[in-house]
Amino acid sequence: xxxxxxxxxxxxxxxxxxxxxxxxxxxxxxxxxxxxxxxxxxxxxxxxxxxxxxxxxxxxxxxxxxxxxxxxxxxxxxxxxxxxxxxxxxxxxxxxxxxxxxx
Amino acid sequence: xxxxxxxxxxxxxxxxxxxxxxxxxxxxxxxxxxxxxxxxxxxxxxxxxxxxxxxxxxxxxxxxxxxxxxxxxxxxxxxxxxxxxxxxxxxxxxxxxxxxxxxxxxxxxxxxxxxxxxxxxxxxxxxxxxxxxxxxxxxxxxxxxxxxxxxxxxxxxxxxxxxxxxxxxxxxxx
Numbered sequence: 001x002x003x004x005x006x007x008x009x010x011x012x013x014x015x016x017x018x019x020x021x022x023x024x025x026x027x028x029x030x031x032x033x034x035x036x037x038x039x040x041x042x043x044x045x046x047x048x049x050x051x052x053x054x055x056x057x058x059x060x061x062x063x064x065x066x067x068x069x070x071x072x073x074x075x076x077x078x079x080x081x082x083x084x085x086x087x088x089x090x091x092x093x094x095x096x097x098x099x100x101x102x103x
Numbered sequence: 104x105x106x107x108x109x110x111x112x113x114x115x116x117x118x119x120x121x122x123x124x125x126x127x128x129x130x131x132x133x134x135x136x137x138x139x140x141x142x143x144x145x146x147x148x149x150x151x152x153x154x155x156x157x158x159x160x161x162x163x164x165x166x167x168x169x170x171x172x173x174x175x176x177x178x179x180x181x182x183x184x185x186x187x188x189x190x191x192x193x194x195x196x197x198x199x200x201x202x203x204x205x206x207x208x209x210x211x212x213x214x215x216x217x218x219x220x221x222x223x224x225x226x227x228x229x230x231x232x233x234x235x236x237x238x239x240x241x242x243x244x245x246x247x248x249x250x251x252x253x254x255x256x257x258x259x260x261x262x263x264x265x266x267x268x269x270x271x272x273x274x275x276x277x
Contacts, residue, residue: 003261003264003265003268004233006210006211006214007214007218007229007232007233007264008233008236009211010210010211010212010214010215010218010233011130011134011214011215011218011229011230011233011234012130012234013126013127013130013234014126014129014130014133015125015126015129016125016126016129016142016143016146017139017143020125020129020143020146020147021118021121021122021125023147024121024125024147024150024151025117025118025121027147027151028117028150028151028154031151031154
């Protein structure tokens with residue numbers, strides 16, 4: 001007797017029970033398959049969007065503060081210019097009055 | 104409900120792969136475990152896993168190698184889990200009750216039982232050698248062990264099988 005041959009015969013492949021493939025396919029169909037996430041739904045993209053929004057808000061806030069500062073500066077300059085005009089007018093009137101009184 | 108996605112490898116039909124390889128996967132599990140229900144469940148699990156990994160496999164040969172490897176290793180895992188319970192070693196395994204002769208259908212069953220009583224690694228090696236007709240180098244790749252270990256375990260397993268079988272066959276030389 002040849003043990004190799006007897007083992008080959010004893011360990012031949014055997015068919016699985018009937019309907020095996022159908023049961024496998026049914027199990028496959030029952031398992032929800034994970035869809036690959038679209039790039040914009042990846043966690044890293046969410047973080048990036050949150051960071052970008054934060055940066056934009058900060059930049060917007062800084063820009064607004066800068067704009068408000070510039071506007072206040074322009075108002076102060078305008079007020080100073082108006083005051084200077086008024087003072088000039090007053091000074092001219094004072095000079096005219098003092099001229100008349102001297103003459 | 105999530106939309107289903109077919110495996111991405113063009114030209115591969117999962118159902119055909121199941122039908123083509125079901126006997127191989129089931130038989131590896133059956134010859135290692137000797138439990139039809141567990142073998143079927145394990146084989147189903149292997150194909151489920153194949154469905155999930157199909158996109159990573161590159162060729163029909165790769166699929167076959169992958170199935171042999173996963174089926175063998177999962178069957179060995181089951182054997183190891185069972186071994187937490189008391190188990191009979193090959194040396195102490197009960198021998199076939201009735202004497203058997205070469206060509207006797209009982210001889211095949213006796214051999215299957217003796218193989219199933221081998222230590223788990225040797226069992227997987229014998230199954231892959233004689234069921235799948237693989238050489239030691241291929242068996243080593245599948246089980247992730249050195250070729251020398253495969254050869255030595257195979258020789259030792261065959262020696263043990265000869266001893267056990269000789270007692271049943273009496274005078275017949277093997």
